Amino acid sequence: MIQSMTGYGKTVVAYKGKKINVEIKSLNSKQLDLNTRIAPLYREKEMEIRQLIAERLLRGKVEFCIWIEKDATTEAAPVNTALMQSYYNQLHAFAEQNQLEGIDWMMTLTRMPDVLSKTEVEVLDDEEWQAARQGVCEAVQNLVDFRTQEGAALEKKFAEKIDNIEQLLASIEPYEKSRVEKIRNRIVDGLKQIPEAEYDKNRLEQELIYYIEKLDISEEKQRLTNHLKYFRETMADQAGQGKKLGFIAQEMGREINTTGSKSNQAEMQNIVVKMKDELEQIKEQVLNAL
Numbered sequence: 001m002i003q004s005m006t007g008y009g010k011t012v013v014a015y016k017g018k019k020i021n022v023e024i025k026s027l028n029s030k031q032l033d034l035n036t037r038i039a040p041l042y043r044e045k046e047m048e049i050r051q052l053i054a055e056r057l058l059r060g061k062v063e064f065c066i067w068i069e070k071d072a073t074t075e076a077a078p079v080n081t082a083l084m085q086s087y088y089n090q091l092h093a094f095a096e097q098n099q100l101e102g103i104d105w106m107m108t109l110t111r112m113p114d115v116l117s118k119t120e121v122e123v124l125d126d127e128e129w130q131a132a133r134q135g136v137c138e139a140v141q142n143l144v145d146f147r148t149q150e151g152a153a154l155e156k157k158f159a160e161k162i163d164n165i166e167q168l169l170a171s172i173e174p175y176e177k178s179r180v181e182k183i184r185n186r187i188v189d190g191l192k193q194i195p196e197a198e199y200d201k202n203r204l205e206q207e208l209i210y211y212i213e214k215l216d217i218s219e220e221k222q223r224l225t226n227h228l229k230y231f232r233e234t235m236a237d238q239a240g241q242g243k244k245l246g247f248i249a250q251e252m253g254r255e256i257n258t259t260g261s262k263s264n265q266a267e268m269q270n271i272v273v274k275m276k277d278e279l280e281q282i283k284e285q286v287l288n289a290l
Contacts, residue, residue, distance in 0.1 A: 002158070003239040003290040004150030005029065005060040009142030013135035019069040020132050022139040024053070026060035026147075028288045037065040041124050042132055049136055056140050058240055059290055066136065080114060087112045147290065148239075154285055155235055158245075162228050164278045165252070168271050169224060172259075175267045176217065182265075183215075184208055215262045224255040242289030249283050 005028040013020040032054055038046055053064060087109055095103055110116060187208065231248045234241050256279060260272035 001148070001239060002151040002155045002235055002241070002245075003144070003147040004154055004288050005147065005242070005290050006150055006288055007060075007143040007146040009139040009144075009146060011135050011138040011142065013131050013138075015128055015131040017070060020066065020135050021069060022066045022132075022135040024062065024064045024139050024143050026057060026062045026143060029059060029061040032057060032059055033061045035061075035063050037067075039067045041068065041122050042066055042129070044124065045129060045133075048133075052133075052136055053140060056144060059242070066132065079116060083114060084109050084112070150288075151239070151290070154289055157285055158235060158282060159232070161278045161282045162231055165256075165275050166225075166228055168275045168278070169221060169228075172217075172221070172263075172268055172271050175265055175271075179215075179265045179268070183212060215264060217259050217262050220255045220259045220262070224252060224259070227252045227255065239290050242286060245286045245289055246283070249279065249286055253279055253283075 005026055008025045010021075010023045013022070034050060034053060036046065036049065038049065042049070049064070049066070053062060088105065091103075091105075091108065094100075227248055231245065231252070234244050234248060253276075256272060256275050260269060260276075263269045263272055
């Protein structure tokens with residue numbers, strides 16, 4: 001089954017007054033291009049986080065972010081009252097000595113260095129990391145589910161386009177058979193326009209056979225049919241076949257182009273143009289396939 005490279009996943013884990021937010025999104029890319037924004041508390045686990053993501057996503061331009069929200073009660077910085085009192089004593093004495101009035105002491109004191117500060121350093125314990133790790137895994141799984149859903153839509157689109165190409169290829173056959181006789185008649189009629197021209201009918205037949213063989217598209221039709229079959233088989237494989245589908249589409253394009261170059265009939269060339277249009281839509285969308 002096909003997976004898209006476009007996806008989005010998010011989860012929120014509650015842990016002891018915290019909300020651990022994990023968000024991940026991806027777009028198409030030839031390789032895995034992973035950018036991370038990790039809260040300082042979890043930076044020591046960055047390599048493990050990258051490994052978790054790489055094992056599941058394989059390819060794509062991936063943006064990963066993990067951050068923490070805390071309750072207001074735990075987020076508020078404590079007031080260093082002793083330091084605040086010391087600042088007040090010094091500043092009040094200075095104000096009296098210099099006869100300064102109208103001072104907003106609360107505003108002044110709360111702006112002094114280290115009056116409002118959080119000096120404790122958070123240490124990541126194993127229990128919290130396990131909660132955060134579970135959030136990372138859930139967010140990645142949500143993104144994989146999103147990719148699978150988008151991939152199902154891609155697969156349906158591809159199947160429709162492959163069917164269209166197959167039908168267009170079959171519609172060439174009546175024109176292919178009739179053009180042989182048209183080529184013969186055109187050459188013979190041209191020769192009749194030159195009464196004095198003399199020609200060997202056997203040699204003419206040989207030249208016609210050679211000319212018609214050069215325009216024969218039987219091999220191109222057979223190879224294109226095989227490519228269409230292989231494309232369907234590859235779509236049914238496990239996820240991660242996007243590059244292979246791209247290569248098959250290129251081979252399909254070669255056979256369609258060769259068929260067009262050999263189609264010296266307007267009706268056949270019109271059909272080839274329609275096949276190219278269907279294939280171009282496949283090529284555009286296959287870039288999003290994982």
